[in-house]
Amino acid sequence: MFPKNTWYVACTPDEFEQAPLGRKICNESIVFFRDEEGRVAAVEDFCPHRGAPLSLGFVRDGKLVCGYHGLEMSRTGHCSSMPGQRVKGFPGIKTYPVVERHGFIWVWPGDASLANPEKIPHLHWAESPDWAYGGGLYHIHCGFRLMVDNLMDLTHETYVHASSIGQPEIEEAAPKTSVNGEEVVTSRTMENIPAPPFWQAALRGNDLADDVPVDRWQICRFTPPSHVMIEVGVAHAGKGGYDAPADAKASSIVVDFITPETETSIWYFWGMARNFKPEDDQLTATIREGQGKIFAEDLDMLEAQQRNLSTYPDRQLLKLNIDGGGVQARRIIERLIAEEQATAETTLKKVGSA
Amino acid sequence: MFPKNTWYVACTPDEFEQAPLGRKICNESIVFFRDEEGRVAAVEDFCPHRGAPLSLGFVRDGKLVCGYHGLEMSRTGHCSSMPGQRVKGFPGIKTYPVVERHGFIWVWPGDASLANPEKIPHLHWAESPDWAYGGGLYHIHCGFRLMVDNLMDLTHETYVHASSIGQPEIEEAAPKTSVNGEEVVTSRTMENIPAPPFWQAALRGNDLADDVPVDRWQICRFTPPSHVMIEVGVAHAGKGGYDAPADAKASSIVVDFITPETETSIWYFWGMARNFKPEDDQLTATIREGQGKIFAEDLDMLEAQQRNLSTYPDRQLLKLNIDGGGVQARRIIERLIAEEQATAETTLKKVGSA
C-alpha cells in the first residue's frame, strides 16, 4: 500500500528527451512525453487498439504515436487520429496529472480530481542561482518504507558508508525526533570531531582547512508521501556549527525523492544541493559521482533486508530511539493511506445511495 | 487454450540430426528422434524409470537411450530394453503422431486416435523445383494469437519495419478480409507506389529495375490452427500487378507456422518461398538474413504487448477493419477449441455411462 493521492517525482526531463518514457509508478504503467506546446503529458502506457505499450512508439507533433499500428494519442488520453480510421468513437485511456517543476516531473497517480499543483513541495534550492544541484536515479528492489527508514536513521552511515561519510561519532550522538504536522524531523549534532573523508573533500572544495576539528550536523526532514531532505554539513569547531558563517563551513542538502514502483520496488531519486561555488560544474560532477558511489552502498543491504522481511512478513521489528524518524514517518504514511481508503469508501457509498 | 487435435510444425529435421530434441508444444514435453528406419518419432520427454528427460540421452540403433541409467525407449513408447532388467512389464509413455513432410516435422499434440496425415497442409512450393525456401525459428514470449494478429494485419510494417518493407502507402490502402470455410484471407493492393528497400533488392535480385513505380500486393491466408501464408510481391506499375508476367515482377510467399509452447510463448517458424532464381543459394541466404532481421523487429513489441495484456486480462481491445483478419482467425480458433472440448465431454459421458 502507498498513498496515491499525492505528488511523486516520476522522472527528470532528460529521461524523455529522445523518446517517450514508460515507467511504472505505484503499480500504474505510465508513459511520459511532451505535447505540441512542450508541456509534459502522462497517459496510461497501453494502446487502446491492441494493448501495445505506447512507450515503444514515438512523438510526432506533440502526439504519442503507437509503434505498432500508428494510433495517435493526445495528452488528453483520446485518440487524435489513426491512418485509415475514424477515431471519434475510440475509447480513451487514463491520464495522470503531471507537472514539470524544480527540474523534476511530478505525477499524481491517484484520483485526478483531487490533484492540486500547489501541493508540490517548494524547493528553494532548485530556483535560486545561489544553489547548484546534481543527482541521479537508482532502481531498488525494496519497499519505499525501507528507504525512508534508511534516510531517517543515519546511524547506518557508520557501517554502510564507513569509508566516506561514516564515523563512530555518529552512533554516539543520540538523535532527536520531532513531529510538526506532517513533517518529521530527526536531527543529530556532533561537536569537535574529525571530519570524515567526504566532508574533508567538501571543506577543501570550499577552500577551508580539512584537518581541523569540526562540528557536524544532520537534520533529516521527512514530508509525505516519501520525500526526505537532509541538511548536512560541517563547520570548523566552535564557529557556531549549523549557524556558523558561510566562510567557516561546508553544508548542503541531501535530496531524496522515493517513488514506489510496486510494493517491493522503488525509483530512488537522490542528489545534493549546495550553496557554495554553485557555478562550479566540475565540483557538481565530482560531488555527484562521490554521492552516487556512497548511495550505491545501500542497495545490497536494502534488497537483502526486503527479502528477509518478505520471508517473515509477520515478524515484529524493534523501534529504538534511532528509529524514531522512520517510525513517525510511517505513522503519517499509514494515516494518509487510511484517509484515502475512507474517502474512497465514502465516495462508493454516495454512488451506491444515489 | 489452443487447439490440440491438429498438426503443428514441431521442428525442422536439422534440429535433431546430432541428438534427440526436447521441445514443449502446447504444454506437452516431447522428444523427437529418428528410429531404425530413419522415420521421425515423438514420445513424451519423461523416462518412466526415474523421470529424467529422455532428450538428455542419445539414439542407438533407432532407439532412444536415457542418458541417466540406460533405459531404451522405442518409438511406440514402450521400453525395448534396459541393462540387467526384464522390461516386459514396464509402463509405457505417451507417443505423439508425427510426420515429416515438406521439410518440416509435424506433430499432433492432442487425441492420437484422431490424427490424420491427410490434414497436413499441402505446400506446393516445398515440393516443386521451381521454388526455393529459406527460413528460421524464433522463440517468443507471447501467446500464439498475438502472432496471428501480427501477420494478418500488415499495417504494422509501416511502423515496426519502417526501414525495410514498411511504407506509408500500406496504411493508406484499406485491407479486405473474407472467410472461406476455415480459411481467412486479408488482402491489400497498392498501385503506382515506390518500392521499399526490401523489394528494391528483390527486384534487383530478379534482374528488374528497382527505381520505377510498382504495384504491390499482400494476400494473407490464415488456416488453422495457426498457419499464415502471405503472398507478397511487387510488379512494375501497370503490368498487371499480382497477375503480371514473371519477367515484370518479384514475388514470394512469406511462410509462418506458429506453434504454441505455453499459453504465453510460441515457437515461430518463419521463412520465405520464392519462384525466381530458385537455384541461387546465395540469394536464398541473403533473403533469409534480411527477413530474419526484419522479423526480429517484431519480438520486443509482441513480448511487451503480451506483458501488458497479462497485466490487464479483462481489458477490451479495438477490432478495427485492419484487425479483420485476426478477428476472423480467432473466431475459427475459438470454435475449434470449443469443438474439441465438446468432443472430449461427449467421450467422457460415454465412458461414464458405459
Next chain:
Amino acid sequence: MFPKNTWYVACTPDEFEQAPLGRKICNESIVFFRDEEGRVAAVEDFCPHRGAPLSLGFVRDGKLVCGYHGLEMSRTGHCSSMPGQRVKGFPGIKTYPVVERHGFIWVWPGDASLANPEKIPHLHWAESPDWAYGGGLYHIHCGFRLMVDNLMDLTHETYVHASSIGQPEIEEAAPKTSVNGEEVVTSRTMENIPAPPFWQAALRGNDLADDVPVDRWQICRFTPPSHVMIEVGVAHAGKGGYDAPADAKASSIVVDFITPETETSIWYFWGMARNFKPEDDQLTATIREGQGKIFAEDLDMLEAQQRNLSTYPDRQLLKLNIDGGGVQARRIIERLIAEEQATAETTLKKVGSA
C-alpha cells in the same frame, strides 16, 4: 519435507574465515561465525533490529555485528550491545546447535533440545594420518532425495560418466541391497574387467600397473539423514578384490554429504578420502579436480529430472533392483520425518493439556 532433528553438514571452516557465512539449510536462514573463543556459532540470519541479514555484517571480538546499524549479536542469540542503546530487553533470535568436527561444520536445524553431538557420524578417515581428503561443494537445484538416489544407484556411471568411471560392466553386474537398522548398503562387484580411465590413473598414482585386468567394487552406504559413503576401488584381478593387500589395489571412499536448502535445492558436499600416499598433496589436488569434473556431469541431469518431477508430481516412478538402495534409503527418510511429526504433535498435545 526433510528430517530436521538431525545433523547436517552446513559448510566447511574456510567458508567463514574472512566473513560470516549466510546459508539456508532446511529452509532456515542461518549465519555462521566464530565466537571469541574460536568456536563456531550459528544463529538466525535476521537482525532483530530491522530485519537485515546479519551475514552482511562482520565479526568483532567474537560477536556478529550487523552491517546496517551495528547491533552486536552474541552466539547465544542475544544482543550483547548496540551503540547508544540499552539492549537488555531486546528480543533474542533463534540459535542452532552447531559443532565443528572432522573438518566440517555440523548444524542441527530442528528442535535444539534434542541435539546430541554424539550422533554426529564418526569419520575415521578424517582423523587418521593414514588418510587424505579432498572435496568441494556444489549448489544444485534438485531435491535431496534425487541426489541420494543418484549415489545409491551407480548404474548411472555408465551413462553420465562414460569417459571417466563409467564402463558397461557396471550395469551388467546386479547390485545387492541390504538394510541394517538405519544403514542401507548397496554393493556391486565386477571381476576381471578393464579399469576405466579414472581408476587407471589411481593405479598409476599408487605405483601399480594400469593395463591389467582388475576386480572392481562399489559399496554404497547410506545413513540418515542423507549421507552416502561409497567404498570404491580396484585390485589387480585375482588378488582378493576388496580384501586384496594394499600393494595390489587402489581404493578410496567417496564422501557425500547432502544438505537440503529447500524442497528442491541442495548443498552437495562431495569429496574423496584415500589411504594411499596421504602425504601427497599434489595427488589430492589432482584427484579433487578429476572428481569435481565427474560430479559436475550429474548436475544438468539432476536439475532436469527435478523439473520433470515438479511438472508431474503425481507420476509413479519405477523401483527396479538397481533402485533398491534409493528406495530403502527413502523409506528410512520418510519414517524419520513421520517420527518427527508424531513427536511434535505429542508435544503440542502435552502443552495443550498442561
